[in-house]
Amino acid sequence: MPPIISRGFTGRRRDAPPDRVPPGQYVTDDFPVLSAGPTPHTPLDQWDFTITGEVDALHRWSWEELRALPSESVTVDIHCVTKWSKLDTAWEGVSVDTLLEGIETSAEYAVAFCDGGYTTNLPLEDLTGGKAWIAFAFDDEPLEPEHGGPARLLVPHLYFWKSAKWVRGLRLAANNEPGFWESNGYHLYGDPWQEQRYWGD
């Protein structure tokens, strides 16, 4: 079906490079907030990050231990399934590769779990090879709670709901179990360039 032309609609285009804005997205300078529930506030002395599931042993880092790991500064474009994209966002975080170093697993998938009960699922290969971080700073400032602080997962090549806010760990698994939004109508994988927003896309 060819698209219907909207009489009198011209749109307000921006000079965004087309190779950086996936189909159906628009560029914003704001940083909108989307969360399914209240913002949790876990004190840092009670915070930890764990890797569990199909691993040789449970691996755990306190906040101090995580912050003592080598971190990276990354500047990436992010794409929210609600249609906004934000270009050149600047983050600092620990690469997931660093956390997985030396961990034995046969798992092919991971579920990120979070304060507040949120979960999201990803193939493990989307978290490795320099594609994902546990981010704790945005624009050189500590990550604000409403944006996922103290730390969120950052997986910029997938829709931003995969970049789970308030992340507390990864559960590695042999199977791909749908997370929170993935059980509520949203795509299991979420590639913005394929416009994989919803079930069946």
Next chain:
Amino acid sequence: MAGTAVLGRLNWRVADVVEVRPETSRTKTIAFDVPDWPGHQAGQHVDVRLTAEDGYQAERSYSIASASDASTLELTVERLDDGEVSPYLTEELRPGDAIELRGPVGGYFVWDSSAAGNVFLVAGGSGVVPLMAMARQRNAEGSGIPTRLLYSARALEDVIYRDELAQLTQEDGFDVVYTLTRAQPSGWQGYDRRVDRDLLAEVAPAPPELAVSFVCGPTPFVEAVAGALVELGHEPMRIKTERFGPTGG
């Protein structure tokens, strides 16, 4: 039909505009006839797509305002002056036009007809739209679930659906509490300040009686309300939030 819609791809559908109805100075309700609409749950949204003559397209999401059994699919859209799509929908679209939409989308911020206990709806500005779908759904089902809507607006003339809400409060178990944050008519008996913890302590059902809260509005509103509800002892997992308005897309 509904099953296919959930499992299959949400294809773009042609939606014919049958009515455009002003609600307030900034909002209009647009009623669409969507052939083969599979139905929806109150609280869900649709994606709308506009196409310019040269093929340029813009997509946005809008909450559905109508109950699932209504004869037309209704969206209530607030005009954002610097927006790309909402000024077109509110100022340009008229009966006889058609646009494309797909949906329904979202399975979490939705009315649950089997809720055991009170339901508390908290709206900031045009965040009332998906909550109105829930109030309409409740009424259409003849549901007895005790439901309270707390609705924060800047002034009485900014209140969307005022007459219909007054009618719905005639039904057993549904009531509306207003707070007008900027201007109040003379003799106003309702609240006159932003929703804060004290106001919620007075208006929200007590935690043991409350099955679920749905909070929808601009981000600072939702953050404040959801945070205060947690402080008042409500379980975070029973507070469902959705951001709506200028920064939400």
